[in-house]
Amino acid sequence: MNWLDRIAALRQWARNGTRAPHKPLLLLYALARFQEDADGGLRYTAVEQDLQSLLAEYGPPHKTTPAYPFHHLVSDGVWEVRTDRGDGSPGSGVRELRQTGATGRLAPELRAALRREPDLLGRIARLLLDLHFPPSLHGELCEAVGLELEPAESGRLVPARRQRDPRMRELVLTAYEYRCAFCGYDGRIGTVPVGLEAAHVRWWAFGGPDDIDNGLCLCSLHHKLFDKGVLGVGDDHRVLVSRRFVGHSAAARQHVTALAGRPLTGPQPGTRRIAAAHRDWHTRQVFRGEPRPAAAPAGG
Known part of the structure; x- marks a missing residue:
């Protein structure tokens, strides 16, 4: 068997x-x-x-x-x-x-x-x-x-009928000019980007394609929060922040709640933006609760 x-x-x-x-x-x-x-x-x-x-x-x-x-x-x-x-x-x-x-x-x-x-x-x-x-x-x-796993064996375990495209990461990071689409972070060590990742909007596990219009360049923090449903992308390509998120520190306000309503950084002109179908899937299946109103401008 x-x-x-x-x-x-x-x-x-x-x-x-x-x-x-x-x-x-x-x-x-x-x-x-x-x-x-x-x-x-x-x-x-x-x-x-x-x-x-x-x-x-x-x-x-x-x-x-x-x-x-x-x-x-x-x-x-x-x-x-x-x-x-x-x-x-x-x-x-x-x-x-x-x-x-x-x-x-x-x-x-x-x-x-x-x-x-x-x-x-x-x-x-x-x-x-x-x-x-x-x-x-x-x-x-x-x-x-509480699961203890040994280091993974070589090769993927996903059924061979559908393979990931190894080029997606580079294509997405290039499309967003190596900046987090939510906060603009663009850190490097020398010429090598650090802490930047290609996120699927519609998860690959649920039919999300390895296409630029299903990708976002995000820093590690915002990638995790995006996949946990704290952050999302609205129809107007602005950042959504869940009302369920609670953070009282200055860091939580600066890095999360202050993003509400902020326009995405990128992609560069001539590149396809996130497809409506993928944004809609993420909003329905991942984003948690209702979005917060847009954050007030600093000093406003």
Whole structure:
């Protein structure tokens, strides 16, 4: 049985590029717990808060529940649920999972494969990360679930039917003249840019192309905040800042809240700006809450 193919084929609710990372998040969490205790189970009432926190941090902007993947992942053949009544999930309702003592864990065949092949756990984890989350979030997501991974093997784990374009970074940074589109940062060491990255507006994992009109040159800080839904891009190509973001320090105001309403820096004339379809996807699927009003001019 090819477990990577099975993981890549997880059935998820999807419509118009809607993000539904519920099952991948539960699997990453379960893999981390497997590292700690290969025979242990995850009682729903004991892990519900952890899973809810993961969904709030890395899931879609709208409210959701960990009961959904806890029940529905069984149908993918990688997960099992038992209750005080015996084998089988009682359903996807929170009350049913709580009242029946529902306990989930990786399917027996998958647990056996993980024991036989020591590197399989890392390969599955990296596949889940590559297919469902942008690279800027991989490290902190592993830390959030408690997953310990060895250095990655050579080669990508994304299905070969779609490969990333290695030229995108240079094309996007050139289009924005090596300046962060949000704050204008343009640091270098000698002639080498430092802390500048090519961000996908519509995530590559969700069909976002490696095209200039789906890219932004961003500094490392603003790339992370963009992928976390703190920052966005409005229809008028001005910076959106989420009302949900809270920062009282002068640094938070200067580097985040003061960006509200600021026009993007770049791209240079003759270069395609961000396509409306990609901006719309990011606003619906990543940006959190409502945008703040434009920041008042300094001294105004």
